[in-house]
Amino acid sequence: MSAELETVFDLTLTVNGVAHHESVEARRHLADFLREDLGLTGTHIGCEHGVCGACTVLMDGEIVRACLTLAVQCEGRHIETIEGLSDSGRIAGLQEAFRTRNALQCGYCTPGMLIAASALMDIEPAPDRAEIREHISGNYCRCTGYHAIVDAVEAALAARTEGAR
Amino acid sequence: MKPATFAYARAQSVAEAVAALAAHGDEARLIAGGQSLVAMLNMRLSAPRLLIDINAISGLSEIAVEGDGLRIGALVRYTQALRAPLVARHAPLLTRAIPHIAHAAIRNRGTLGGSVAFADPAAEMPACILALGADIAISGPDGARVVAADDFFLGLYETALGPADMLTGLNLPLHGPDRRVGFAEFARRHGDYAMVGLAATATARGAGLGDVRLAYFSMGPCAVRARGAEQALEAGDLDAAVAALEADLDPTGDIHASRDTKMHLAGVLLRRVAGQLSEQPQ
Ligand SMILES: Cc1cc2nc3c(=O)[nH]c(=O)nc-3n(C[C@H](O)[C@H](O)[C@H](O)COP(=O)(O)OP(=O)(O)OC[C@H]3O[C@@H](n4cnc5c(N)ncnc54)[C@H](O)[C@@H]3O)c2cc1C
Numbered sequence A: 001m002s003a004e005l006e007t008v009f010d011l012t013l014t015v016n017g018v019a020h021h022e023s024v025e026a027r028r029h030l031a032d033f034l035r036e037d038l039g040l041t042g043t044h045i046g047c048e049h050g051v052c053g054a055c056t057v058l059m060d061g062e063i064v065r066a067c068l069t070l071a072v073q074c075e076g077r078h079i080e081t082i083e084g085l086s087d088s089g090r091i092a093g094l095q096e097a098f099r100t101r102n103a104l105q106c107g108y109c110t111p112g113m114l115i116a117a118s119a120l121m122d123i124e125p126a127p128d129r130a131e132i133r134e135h136i137s138g139n140y141c142r143c144t145g146y147h148a149i150v151d152a153v154e155a156a157l158a159a160r161t162e163g164a165r
Numbered sequence B: 001m002k003p004a005t006f007a008y009a010r011a012q013s014v015a016e017a018v019a020a021l022a023a024h025g026d027e028a029r030l031i032a033g034g035q036s037l038v039a040m041l042n043m044r045l046s047a048p049r050l051l052i053d054i055n056a057i058s059g060l061s062e063i064a065v066e067g068d069g070l071r072i073g074a075l076v077r078y079t080q081a082l083r084a085p086l087v088a089r090h091a092p093l094l095t096r097a098i099p100h101i102a103h104a105a106i107r108n109r110g111t112l113g114g115s116v117a118f119a120d121p122a123a124e125m126p127a128c129i130l131a132l133g134a135d136i137a138i139s140g141p142d143g144a145r146v147v148a149a150d151d152f153f154l155g156l157y158e159t160a161l162g163p164a165d166m167l168t169g170l171n172l173p174l175h176g177p178d179r180r181v182g183f184a185e186f187a188r189r190h191g192d193y194a195m196v197g198l199a200a201t202a203t204a205r206g207a208g209l210g211d212v213r214l215a216y217f218s219m220g221p222c223a224v225r226a227r228g229a230e231q232a233l234e235a236g237d238l239d240a241a242v243a244a245l246e247a248d249l250d251p252t253g254d255i256h257a258s259r260d261t262k263m264h265l266a267g268v269l270l271r272r273v274a275g276q277l278s279e280q281p282q
């Protein structure tokens, strides 16, 4: 650990499979880094204190709050955002279910909801409604469209099970 | 809001982290999972000049049985502990309590060491550590020491940790065949901090209970034992235990619940948890 007090750092990390080298201030959180420095504005910012879930991204495959993670702490990490997940087609089934079930109104919470829901689908083969609700309890929808969102996740799970047959 | 400017350094060892804390005093803060600290930085409730990141220190993310204890490194994350078979087997109280903490994304980053060191009055882990009678391993400028949970939580966000001390791990007694654990909390929504919570352990003695430890959270400035109620439960008198809470606990009301509501809920939780303690098959 150097004795000097440094406030700006060279950062190397992978975002959606692309390596990036950027200079960041230590105080920059990951959500601002993605939005302001990389122009990836699909990661939303609601509360900036961990409550709303709008900033949810994947870090080394696990969901985290981008507003509670400093960019400098992501040295060498793999970050995936809604842009990467959309482009890869990995969450196409979930997106389709959100569309058909009207699981979005203003759309502000949607990127975080999709990422949280896809993380649940990755770890649980057949969660019930209560488990879906519990898992997305950290994602706020100010339009209060929770019922439709749970419906959509259920529909995506059902479609996946159907497809696997 | 955005944090004020701060410097940042990665500690590679406990000694480095402690030395940096000692050198910078009050102006420095350790950062573990950041799930409390970064929120406070963003809101500028905390504005340290230096953040010392302890995440790169090796050897602090392990869960292992050592002698007659389960050793949990300070950097073990909630999710890691929740998935660990060793924790389910030797510290089932934690496996029960962790799902009540915040939400999946926060549990992926938040550390057990950070929660115990921070000692939020409404946090689950400090109460579990107190109910288990665990030991807390600390490193400071004068070397390493161990503090019992009963002597660790001192007041509102106040613990036995000195300004240049770092919590390095938790040592939990192994769950034995006669041990019982109980856990319950009331929160308005899943993942919210509890309005009232209770973590408990006991030893089955025939049809009764011995060594009862009841640790309440959100009922005072820090996790607190209800010693009168413990004695009454050991004597097999649940009604007396609930009545004893009046003298054991002294919560202040807040925007979520008045003092009376909290006291009432503490009694309701005690009945539930007492049921868990006497019903567990094994
Ligand atoms: C929306 C939301 C909901 C939450 N709900 C809950 C809840 O229901 N229950 C609950 O218990 N918690 C809850 N939390 C808080 C969460 O559990 C934190 O993760 C935890 O309190 C702190 O752990 P950390 O590793 O993130 O610590 P950090 O945020 O990194 O640090 C917290 C403090 O502890 C100090 N510290 C950290 N590690 C050490 C160490 N090893 N030695 C000495 N000092 C150290 C830091 O300097 C800092 O002052 C919630 C958080 C959010 C954002």
Ligand code: FES
Pocket: A044, A045, A046, A047, A048, A049, A050, A051, A052, A053, A054, A055, A056, A065, A066, A067, A068
């Ligand atoms: S902006 Fe990160 S949780 Fe609200």
